Amino acid sequence: MTVRGRAVLIAGPTASGKSALALAMAQELDGVIINADAMQIYDTLQVVTARPSNEEMAQAEHRLYGTVPAAVRFSTGQWLTAVSEVMAGIDPARPLIFTGGTGLYFDALLNGFADVPEISPAVTLEVQQEIQALDGAQRLALLEREDPVAAARLKVADPQRLTRAIAVKRATGRMLSAYQDEIAASLLADCLQIDRIVLDPDRDVLRQRIAQRFDAMFSGGAVDEVKALLALELDPALPVMKAIGVREIGDWLYGKLGRDEAIKLATIATQQYAKRQRTWFRNRFGDWPRRGLAGAEQS
Known part of the structure; x- marks a missing residue:
């Protein structure tokens, strides 16, 4: 290297x-x-x-x-x-x-x-439906049959992680734990x-910046971009279709929302996303130096 x-x-x-x-x-x-x-x-x-x-x-x-x-x-x-x-x-x-x-x-x-291979949404859905009627002990028992190493690593029968492990095993023939042990x-x-x-700017300052930015986006080319994207008639499950603003502007284009309501909903969704990001960074990158908007380091 x-x-x-x-x-x-x-x-x-x-x-x-x-x-x-x-x-x-x-x-x-x-x-x-x-x-x-x-x-x-x-x-x-x-x-x-x-x-x-x-x-x-x-x-x-x-x-x-x-x-x-x-x-x-x-x-x-x-x-x-x-x-x-x-x-x-x-x-x-x-x-x-x-x-x-x-x-x-x-x-x-x-x-x-x-680097786990992409798993078909159909396989994931099948597993989700299979475990719906199972209690925690039954779910763990199922996982133990599919991937005993992953089952041993789980402290609780978390549905999302359990579904992921079983879906990977069924789709690829390999246990998720085997992929996880091959980290590059x-x-x-x-x-x-x-x-x-x-x-990590002040929360209220960030919320204001988000509101101002999306309002500017709406009149600064975002509508034309969403029109172009929707014209491609893509699978709604694709990541790009879940970008904040696509659904809201699309609903406005189709007459389901007024302009102000579309901006409001997109702004709220962006603020909620920013909150999740901040939580993630604080939990995972707690030892990274932090700065506000002005660039000054914070404790």
Whole structure:
């Protein structure tokens, strides 16, 4: 693996100023900005997903923004592969600046990732229906038959984790625990300096920024993007179709909502998402230095 000088990881909730900080650092350090946001990877939705504008992308080198077709279901494993390919073409002396709101991407980047094959939604649904009528003990007994190692690791019969383990075994013929024991090494294992930052602005300030941003999105190209996306007639279960704003703007286009109601609902959904992001980052990245909007470090 190539030894690299420096990597900067900028995480944080939506609308916290990650892209602006990344751009400023890239210009100062001659760095390359690499997208670490699961929605900004897709094409079609630049405004809706708050991807950097064309003008911003022209001011520094940006990679993995809008590079995946909307019809593709892009996994964390595929993102890591794409990052590895990007890194191979960048001078090791140039800092890599990863920025985004997808915590799992950062976790996989630093700690490695078990690349489990994509499981058919039909298989997952079949397992979900099968365990509905089972109590906790019966669910664990079923899992013990399918994947005894995963069953031993579960302290409680969590339906989501149990469903995942059984679905993987039935779809691939291998136990989920076998994939988890084959975690690939961190892509940054040979990086000499890794700087970690979580942007964590005041809650009320963030809520206000979210409200202002989505109102601006609605009149700044988001409607045309959603029109273009809906014209593709994609599977509603695809990740891109679940981007916040797609359903709300779509309902407005179909006359199910008024403009103000669509903006209100999308704003509320974004604020709820930001809350979940903050909780995730605090639980998983509690030791990362934190900054507010102004960039000052917080305790």
